[in-house]
Amino acid sequence: VGNAVTRLLWNTLKVLEEHDFQKFKRELSKIQPKEGYERIELESVAGLSPAALATLLYSHYGRSHCVEVTVEVLRAIGQVQQAEHLLDMLQTGELGEVSLPQDLKAITRASDHSPIPGLHFVEQHREQLIQRVTSVSPVLDQLYGHVLTNEQYQSIRGMPTPQEQMRLLYSFMPSWDVACKDLFLDALKKTNNHLLQDLQGQ
Structure with missing residues (x-):
């Protein structure tokens, strides 16, 4: 080569x-x-x-x-x-x-793992959250009706692996405002708290 x-x-x-x-x-x-x-x-x-x-x-x-x-x-x-x-x-x-x-x-x-000014926590840690969140369904349940439409909810649930579910979830994020991202972060804290604490400690 x-x-x-x-x-x-x-x-x-x-x-x-x-x-x-x-x-x-x-x-x-x-x-x-x-x-x-x-x-x-x-x-x-x-x-x-x-x-x-x-x-x-x-x-x-x-x-x-x-x-x-x-x-x-x-x-x-x-x-x-x-x-x-x-x-x-x-x-x-x-x-x-x-x-x-x-x-x-x-x-x-x-x-880089260092925070980028202006980015929300869930954006700063996008790659790690995609790879490390293993329990996605409870997160989706928290977001359903508030952040996610029924069609989005069903399409994410239909993905075969947690990583693909998270990646599809993130694909909807460009249309979210800060309040939606805050709801996503709250859902992660409720369902994947140990992971969130680990990321916040980095």
Whole structure:
């Protein structure tokens, strides 16, 4: 595999389990890249190996945006640790000639555990809450009728894992006001109090 960025992507993709690698391909075909870039169709990646997909990502999205897209897709499929590791590798300069692209700095800041001014607690700890809340149904029950519509409630309940339920719940958050986020936080305190105390102590 060619240059350092491509090798970095390959090293990230090749450690995924086969079913996660297939999920990565499906999610990659769904995400909307930033202006000026075309989406990669699922047919284009269906039979590719990790090495071939890494090469395609680099050639399709370019040096900096290919990493940004890879991080976004990894997070979307729940591979948060791999996404963080990818960013860490870039930052620590383990690959020598790879420097952190300018437009990745915002992503790196977002992955930091230090609070970001202006963000609500549930936004600051989004990734950890998605990964660590194991009892989602009681949270949904608290939000039903106040924050969530019946359709939203049912669609979240229909997701197979707690992580996917939480990720879908978070997808509705852009339309929430502070009061809705406060209700969400209160629901988490009532149902996942030990986790909340752990996060507040960080």
